Amino acid sequence: MIHFDKMVKTAIKLADMILRGKRIERTDIEGDLFSDEDRDYVIEHLSDPVKIEAQHKIAKELCKTRDKDWKKIEAAIRPPDKKVRYLYSWARIAAVFAGFIAIGYFFFRDHLSGEPPADAVAGEQHITLRLPDGSITVLEETADGAIKDRSGGIIGVRRGRSINYRKTEKAVNTTVPEYHEIQIPFGKTFELILSDGTTVNLNAGSSLKYPIHFTGEGNRQVFLEGEAYFDVEKNPEQPFVVETDGINIQVLGTRFVVNSYKEESRIHTVLLEGSVALFEKGKDYNPEKAPRMVPGQKATWDKTQKDISFEDVDTGVYTGWIEGKLIFNHVVFGEILRRLERYYDIAIINKNKNLDKEIFTAGFEGESVENILNYFGRNYPFEYTVRGDSIVISP
Missing domain, CATH: 3.55.50.30 (Phage tail protein beta-alpha-beta fold)
Structure with a gap:
């Protein structure tokens, strides 16, 4: 018997990811209801452009009529071979059906006119910026413009796939940081110049949470999921810390690459220039115990074993994606x-x-x-x- 409450929670989560332009991975389909084959099936059907278009048509109708008619949904996504359809796992069928209904719910909740949002066109992925108030802005790659704070003051300039945050005295006077979080979809990259002058190149499928202005106290801390190249502005008074899902990387000023995708079992750090120290997430940095890297090294953190290893590498192998x-x-x-x-x-x-x-x-x-x-x-x-x-x- 299918636990429908768990199914609906999974479906709503997947629907939210689709509408935010995020690709669904196996690890996003949680629980013991699904085999690996079921997960592949759900991913395939929720990623199929033809079926995505059907989702949007259904969503529009649901927004207008609130009619959650299973037969209409089934007709839109039924496999062409009816005999094969009966062989599918009921769990995965329910996940896909519920996923479409959840997508309709999201459209109805956020777009009462019944029209899908401009940034939810089938098959389209967008770079998005989450603001301190939780709202999300779509960054059009062909448009330039100003990045503003809550009071309307200009804090940065956007040009295509790049944002340059301005250095200001506010960085010294601010005591409580406000954060931006940028999401880079598959197939795209992005460059940030943070308010301290640090340059960050983000690879496809990555996100970075960072202060609009770094405070005048403590570390300059950012939070990474995915892969990024950092060219850190030196500041002996304020170390720069990159937090990932497993380890933290602390530097004063250097160039390095971090690869920390959630679907991978290991986190890699490759040092091109300078020196960095590594320490486990959730623990305090101890300069006497934290292992240090030298240029030309790769450090690998195993998420399961919670141990770290080092090797000498050709750093060009790990920076090619920037070009x-x-x-x-x-x-x-x-x-x-x-x-x-x-x-x-x-x-x-x-x-x-x-x-x-x-x-x-x-x-x-x-x-x-x-x-x-x-x-x-x-x-x-x-x-x-x-x-x-x-x-x-x-x-």
Whole structure:
């Protein structure tokens, strides 16, 4: 029997992610109701552009009539082969159906006119900025403009995929920081110049929470999910701290890359210049005990084992994405697929589980995702099918 309350909570969570332009990962579908196959099915159907368009049509109708008619929803997303439909897990069917209804609910709640918001066009992903009051602004990449605080004062300038926050005396006088949080969808990157002069390049599928102005006391602290390159402005009086889901990185002024995606089991830090110290999230920094890195090193934090290891690396392998390059150095295929998903904003479902464990070294620039998969296929033969904005690799 399906626990419908859990199903609805999961569906509302997935609907909210879709409307915010965030890609759904396996780890977002929680609970013991779903097998790996069920999760793949739900992701595929909630990411299918054709079905997304059907969601929006249904959502508009629900907004106008409040008629939550299961038959209308089922007709819009029913698989073409009715025989196959009966073989699907009832749990995953309910998740997809409930997901569509939850999306309708979100449209009805936030857009009483019944029209979907301009930033919820099917298949479109947007860079968004969450303001201190919790409101969310869509950053149009083709538009420039001013970033303002609550009182209307200009605190930064936006140009395309970049925001430059202005240095002001307010940074010294402020005692309680106010935060912006930027979300970068798959297929896009973004540059921030923080109020202290620190430059941050954010990779696809990443988010950063940071003070509009750094206070004159304590650390300059930011919160990262995903991958980012930091070029930190030196300030011996205020160390710069990057907090991730596992470890914190403390620096005075240096250049480094942090990779901390929630779906990965490890957090990587690669140091290009200067020196950084690492310490576990939730613990106080102890300069005598915190391990330090030297340039050319990669530190890897295992989230499960809660231990750290170091190795010497070619740092260029880990900064290529800033220039639009994809570089894989002794990387398992499962991780390669996740990076391709983020880079190309495409869902890849791999049904060839043996392929996941194969290790590859390769580099690409300006190639289509199909050309990249064909390259790997010459080394380890496999077949795949392109379905709109998704790719399915055959067993």
